[in-house]
Amino acid sequence: MKFADLHLHTFFSDGTFSPEELTGHGARLGFAAMALTDHDSVEGCARMTVACEAAGIEFIPGTELTAELGDTELHLLGYFLDTHNEKLLTEISKFQIVRQNRIHEMVAAINKLGVPLTAETVFALANCKSPGRPHVARSLVKAGLVANLDEAFERFLKKGRPAWVPKAKMSALEGMELIHQAGGLAVMAHPGLNRTDEIIPALVDAGMDGIECFHTKHSTATSERYLQIAEKYNLLVTGGSDCHGFSKNKPLIGTVKLPYEYVEKMKEIRIARINTNSKIVNS
Ligand code: AMP
Ligand code: ZN
Ligand code: FE
Ligand code: FE
DSSP, rough: OEEEEEOOOOOOOOOOOSSHHHHHHHHHHSSSEEEEEHHHHHOOOHHHHHHHHHHHHHHEEEEEEEETTEEEEEEEEEEETTTTEEEEEEHHHHHHHHHHHHHHHHHHHHHHOOOOHHHHHHHHHHSSOOOOHHHHHHHHHHTTTTSSSHIIIIIIISSSSOOOOOOOOEEHHHHHHHHHHOOEEEEEEEEEHHOOOGGGOOOHHOOOOEEEEETTTOHHHHHHHHHHHHHTTTTTEEEEEEEEEGSSSSSTTTSSSSSSSHHHHHHHHHHHHHHHHHHHHOO
């Protein structure tokens, strides 16, 4: 039986593993295919390509975009992206700047509470273009200002806490269009965490290709529910661990093993899409 993990983060966003370390874990666990889905970044894909090729693992370049439909936040996964696509790179770089500015705002809010964290410390620890809350949490722990990551989120960073800063997001429709024009498939991430099923029909109408039915934080019943939704709307089924290395206590890779037949299906749809597009261009 062949398996895939299609939701993984490296230190090019808020994971702690290098692409090579992540690939090493994938190889040890026997994965046939892996996708990298760093937040607002495709930077790690070049190194993942090399590492996976050496390990005999099929690599799927991807990203995870934070998007919104109306007031509802959702995470959009893009798969089989052309990581050199100019529009994709331009747009994600804008959201990387949003993330960097947000670090300054979060640190300022933490300072207001009398906790002496500096933005420089956070940027040094993050050492990437897509910094996020986990980097702030880890910096607080490293500086001895909180006991652990959970305390950092509970006291400061969780939605509604004093250093929670909303993030400017791209619209879900623009996000899907961005993924599509870069040759990718657009998939709604971990719907069971966001509990925003009411937006699914609108996303399907706008061309969403798939839904992440299998995720570390989905119960069997939740996965089952989204498999039914996938069937109802004729959506691709994806799954992954959402491993962040040690950003979230312990690495999650291996907790989700997506049967490879779902990857085959994604590839079929992608190839059909390419053929349709080239017919449109040629006609
Ligand atoms: P950001 O994109 O900067 O808003 O950060 C989101 C990241 O923080 C995601 O990887 C989340 O899983 C992680 N995160 C959100 N809430 C918590 C929490 N309470 N404890 C640990 N990690 C969290
Ligand atoms: Zn993350
Ligand atoms: Fe996510
Ligand atoms: Fe993720």
